[in-house]
Amino acid sequence: MDALGASAIPRSARPMDRDLLERALELAELGRPGARPNPVVGAVLARADGSILATGHHVRRGAEHAERACLADHPGEIPADATLYVTLEPCSHHGRQPPCSDLIIARGVPRVVFASCDANPDTCGRGPGQLAGAGIVVERGPADLERRALQQNAGFHSAHLRGRPYVTAKWAMTRNGRFATGDPQRRWITGDASREFVHYLRAGSGAIACGIGTVLADDPLLTVRGPIADRMAVPPLRVVFDRRLELPVASNLVRTAAEVPVIVACDHDAPTAHELVLLEAGVEVFRLPPPEPGAPCLLAATLRMLADREVQDLLLESGPRLLAAFHDAELIDSIAAFVAPFEAPATEPGLALDHPLVARALAVPGEPSGEDELHVALVHPAWNFPGAVPGK
Ligand code: AOF
Numbered sequence: 001m002d003a004l005g006a007s008a009i010p011r012s013a014r015p016m017d018r019d020l021l022e023r024a025l026e027l028a029e030l031g032r033p034g035a036r037p038n039p040v041v042g043a044v045l046a047r048a049d050g051s052i053l054a055t056g057h058h059v060r061r062g063a064e065h066a067e068r069a070c071l072a073d074h075p076g077e078i079p080a081d082a083t084l085y086v087t088l089e090p091c092s093h094h095g096r097q098p099p100c101s102d103l104i105i106a107r108g109v110p111r112v113v114f115a116s117c118d119a120n121p122d123t124c125g126r127g128p129g130q131l132a133g134a135g136i137v138v139e140r141g142p143a144d145l146e147r148r149a150l151q152q153n154a155g156f157h158s159a160h161l162r163g164r165p166y167v168t169a170k171w172a173m174t175r176n177g178r179f180a181t182g183d184p185q186r187r188w189i190t191g192d193a194s195r196e197f198v199h200y201l202r203a204g205s206g207a208i209a210c211g212i213g214t215v216l217a218d219d220p221l222l223t224v225r226g227p228i229a230d231r232m233a234v235p236p237l238r239v240v241f242d243r244r245l246e247l248p249v250a251s252n253l254v255r256t257a258a259e260v261p262v263i264v265a266c267d268h269d270a271p272t273a274h275e276l277v278l279l280e281a282g283v284e285v286f287r288l289p290p291p292e293p294g295a296p297c298l299l300a301a302t303l304r305m306l307a308d309r310e311v312q313d314l315l316l317e318s319g320p321r322l323l324a325a326f327h328d329a330e331l332i333d334s335i336a337a338f339v340a341p342f343e344a345p346a347t348e349p350g351l352a353l354d355h356p357l358v359a360r361a362l363a364v365p366g367e368p369s370g371e372d373e374l375h376v377a378l379v380h381p382a383w384n385f386p387g388a389v390p391g392k
C-alpha cells in the first residue's frame with residue numbers, strides 16, 4: 001500500500017501510543033462476527049497522560065465506523081492534548097456511512113494515530129491526507145502493530161489486494177495425524193472447548209468449505225451455532241468442492257439450503273442430471289468454465305467467484321485430500337490445527353506427520369484448547385500481500 005503514500009507519514013515514537021493502539025486493536029475484535037465484509041476497526045480517544053476519554057468499534061456493516069462511535073462516546077469538547085487512535089486509517093469517502101475524516105476535522109481532534117492503511121481503493125490514503133491538510137497531526141503506530149492490524153483484517157486486505165478470500169485451513173487430528181478416531185463409540189476427535197472455538201472461527205468467516213468426501217463421511221451442517229451466532233449479521237455461505245456433483249439431496253447441507261445458502265463447485269464436465277435436482281433443492285451450482293491455457297483450477301476459480309460475492313475469509317474444514325490439494329495449489333494462508341491427546345489406528349484417513357502442511361502446523365508451539373492443543377500458523381501473513389507493506 002505504498003501507493004497510499006503511507007511511508008511519508010511518520011511513525012509515532014511515544015510509548016503511550018503503543019498501549020492505546022493495542023487497546024484499539026482489542027476493541028476492534030469485538031466486531032469480528034458482525035462487521036464482515038467490512039473490516040473490524042477499533043478506536044480510542046485519550047489524553048496525553050494516557051487517560052481514556054472514549055472508545056468505539058465498528059459493530060456491523062452499515063453501522064457507524066469506529067471513529068464515529070468513539071467520538072459519539074465523548075460528546076463534549078475535545079482537549080488540546082487528545083489523540084484519536086484508530087486501527088485502520090480514517091476513511092474519506094461516502095459509502096454506507098459519511099466520511100470519518102470530515103467528522104474528525106469538525107470535532108477539532110488535534111492528533112490522529114492509526115495502525116494500518118486501508119486497501120479499499122475508494123478511500124486509501126485520502127483520509128490521512130485530508131486530515132494533515134486540515135492541520136491535524138497524523139502519525140502511524142509502531143511497525144509490529146501495523147502488522148497486527150493488517151493481519152486482523154487479513155480477509156478484507158486479501159480481497160482488495162489479491163482478489164481472493166484469505167483461506168484458513170482448520171482441521172482436527174489425533175497425535176499421529178489421523179482425521180478420524182477409528183472408534184465407533186467416539187465420534188469427535190477434539191473436546192468441547194475446541195469444538196466451541198470452531199464456531200467462533202466460523203462466525204468470522206464469509207464462507208465455510210469442505211469437500212464431498214467430508215459430506216459423505218460426516219454429513220456436516222457447517223453452520224454457526226452457540227452464543228456467537230446471535231452476534232453475527234450474516235451467516236457464512238457453505239461451499240462444497242464436489243468435482244463430479246455427487247452431493248446427496250438427503251444431506252444435511254441440502255436439506256437446510258433454504259435457510260443458509262449452499263454452493264457446490266464442480267468441474268466443467270460434471271454430469272448435468274444431478275444439477276437440476278440440486279438446483280430444485282435450492283443449491284447453487286458453480287460449474288468451472290471449460291479449460292483454457294492459463295485458466296485457474298477449480299479451487300482458485302471458486303475463490304475468485306467467492307471474492308466477487310464479498311467473501312473475504314474462507315474457513316476450510318475439509319478432510320486430508322482437499323486439504324492437500326489446497327496446499328499443493330498454494331492457496332492456504334493460515335492454519336488452525338487442533339491436535340487431540342491420543343492416537344488412532346494408522347489405517348484411518350489422515351496426513352503424514354511430515355506432510356509439509358502438518359509439519360508447518362506442528363512447528364508452532366500449541367496452545368491449550370481444553371484437553372487438546374491448538375497450533376496456529378501463518379503461511380501467508382497479510383503484511384506480505386503485494387502492496388501491503390509501506391516499507392519504513
Ligand atoms: C468500516 N468501519 O470503522 C471504518 C471503515 O460502506 P461504509 O461507509 O461503511 O464504508 C466502508 C469502508 O470504510 C471500508 O471498506 C473501509 O475502507 C472504510 N473504513 N469501515 O466498516 C470502520 N473505519
Ligand code: ZN
Nearest residue numbers: 065090091100
Ligand atoms: Zn470511516
